[in-house]
Amino acid sequence: MIDRMAKLRATTISVSLDGYMAGPDQSLDNPLGVGALDLHQWLFGTKSWQASHGDGVGATGVDDDFAARANENIGATIMGRNMFGPVRGPWPDDSWTGWWGENPPFHHDVFVLSHHPRESFSLDGGTTFHFVTDGPEAALSQAVAAADGKDVRVGGGASAIQQYLRLGLLDELHMAIVPVLLAAGERIFDHLDGGPTGYRCAEMVSSPAVTHVRLVRD
Amino acid sequence: MIDRMAKLRATTISVSLDGYMAGPDQSLDNPLGVGALDLHQWLFGTKSWQASHGDGVGATGVDDDFAARANENIGATIMGRNMFGPVRGPWPDDSWTGWWGENPPFHHDVFVLSHHPRESFSLDGGTTFHFVTDGPEAALSQAVAAADGKDVRVGGGASAIQQYLRLGLLDELHMAIVPVLLAAGERIFDHLDGGPTGYRCAEMVSSPAVTHVRLVRD
Numbered sequence: 001m002i003d004r005m006a007k008l009r010a011t012t013i014s015v016s017l018d019g020y021m022a023g024p025d026q027s028l029d030n031p032l033g034v035g036a037l038d039l040h041q042w043l044f045g046t047k048s049w050q051a052s053h054g055d056g057v058g059a060t061g062v063d064d065d066f067a068a069r070a071n072e073n074i075g076a077t078i079m080g081r082n083m084f085g086p087v088r089g090p091w092p093d094d095s096w097t098g099w100w101g102e103n104p105p106f107h108h109d110v111f112v113l114s115h116h117p118r119e120s121f122s123l124d125g126g127t128t129f130h131f132v133t134d135g136p137e138a139a140l141s142q143a144v145a146a147a148d149g150k151d152v153r154v155g156g157g158a159s160a161i162q163q164y165l166r167l168g169l170l171d172e173l174h175m176a177i178v179p180v181l182l183a184a185g186e187r188i189f190d191h192l193d194g195g196p197t198g199y200r201c202a203e204m205v206s207s208p209a210v211t212h213v214r215l216v217r218d
Numbered sequence: 219m220i221d222r223m224a225k226l227r228a229t230t231i232s233v234s235l236d237g238y239m240a241g242p243d244q245s246l247d248n249p250l251g252v253g254a255l256d257l258h259q260w261l262f263g264t265k266s267w268q269a270s271h272g273d274g275v276g277a278t279g280v281d282d283d284f285a286a287r288a289n290e291n292i293g294a295t296i297m298g299r300n301m302f303g304p305v306r307g308p309w310p311d312d313s314w315t316g317w318w319g320e321n322p323p324f325h326h327d328v329f330v331l332s333h334h335p336r337e338s339f340s341l342d343g344g345t346t347f348h349f350v351t352d353g354p355e356a357a358l359s360q361a362v363a364a365a366d367g368k369d370v371r372v373g374g375g376a377s378a379i380q381q382y383l384r385l386g387l388l389d390e391l392h393m394a395i396v397p398v399l400l401a402a403g404e405r406i407f408d409h410l411d412g413g414p415t416g417y418r419c420a421e422m423v424s425s426p427a428v429t430h431v432r433l434v435r436d
Contacts, residue, residue, distance in 0.1 A: 016413070017393075017413075017419060017431055017433070018407045018412075018413030018414065019237050019407065019413070020413065175235075177395065177429065179419035179422040179431065180418075180419060181413050181414060181417055181418065181419065181433070182413060183412045183413035183414065183415045184412040184413065185412075189236045189237065194236075194401045194402040194403075195234070195235075195236030195237070195238065195399050195400060195401035195402065196236065196399060196401065197401045199399055200398075200399065201235060201397035201398060201399065204397040204429070206424035206429060211395065211422070211424060211429040213235055213397065215235070215399070
């Protein structure tokens with residue numbers, strides 16, 4: 001058990017009506033998988049997302065409220081290898097530095113779950129990527145230390161979130177249910193022996209675009 | 219292909235956040251499976267449901283609008299064996315006549331998908347139960363004929379809906395997404411080789427209790 005006050009939170013996780021959070025055939029051209037870009041349009045339009053990722057011009061309202069809350073009090077991020085990039089297997093070199101360019105939107109330490117070791121490296125704006133090869137609990141311990149009292153976000157993908165659900169270590173899961181069907185890809189509630197156990201719905205609020213759901217540990 | 223103007227509709231299908239429309243361990247005491255009664259509270263409270271199943275006293279509003287639409291222009295019902303009752307295997311006798319008492323709320327012909335033949339029988343109020351052993355397409359043909367120009371409802375359960383989704387014969391699926399987690403049971407979008415294909419979301423509307431989603435064929 002990891003001694004911590006900090007919460008582990010998955011936020012702004014967009015899920016299709018048939019339960020998918022990523023489409024099939026992820027690639028360099030289609031990092032979210034085929035069709036999955038539609039899942040995130042509600043987020044891309046918010047003022048909060050545009051403030052951290054775009055030109056700062058965006059909508060306020062229910063969707064923006066959830067996008068803003070997602071960024072509050074986050075001191076470190078954990079993500080799966082596939083969210084970090086399309087490279088599979090051992091790292092051939094250090095050329096891949098993530099999808100986010102020279103100044104990634106994290107501005108804190110990011111811990112990438114990987115089976116293959118790689119040296120940490122830093123980019124502009126205070127983002128340092130670390131590669132953790134000894135499992136999700138080790139990654140959480142390191143992230144909690146790096147977050148220095150703030151919460152830790154698990155950014156995705158599906159496999160990373162499922163690992164923390166299985167371990168009962170995820171404290172909060174905010175999903176946006178999006179009115180699209182993907183029919184294939186990666187389901188959020190898969191590889192769990194059913195649904196997640198030990199969680200309840202603390203909040204369900206709809207905007208014109210999506211339905212926001214916040215699950216918390218019982 | 220069945221020549222028809224009538225639509226095949228699944229309506230007021232309540233689904234948990236983790237995708238379940240029935241709980242585990244269905245039995246005589248727990249016909250919907252453990253925990254699944256919570257899924258239907260939004261429906262039980264509506265004026266339309268109470269008009270057909272209860273004392274006629276219930277709430278109006280978004281939920282009632284969907285409950286009322288579900289009953290419009292329905293001339294026949296199809297259901298799976300497990301929705302009809304807890305008896306499995308060959309019918310030992312004719313004593314089981316459904317969950318709904320002497321005056322079931324259908325008031326039209328009901329076609330039960332079964333592997334085991336049984337004579338049709340009628341109850342009060344115009345409901346006749348038929349048992350169809352030659353598959354979902356045969357049941358649909360018979361139901362369309364019985365509906366005499368009106369639509370046909372597939373009432374459930376999950377397996378019956380999935381059979382019609384796989385065949386591409388379901389024209390409309392109205393789901394109510396309910397803010398509960400079941401963690402086990404029967405998922406609506408299972409046994410489909412992924413999500414349903416050939417459908418799109420035509421409507422997504424929330425009440426304070428649930429989010430209503432209407433899927434239609436492309």
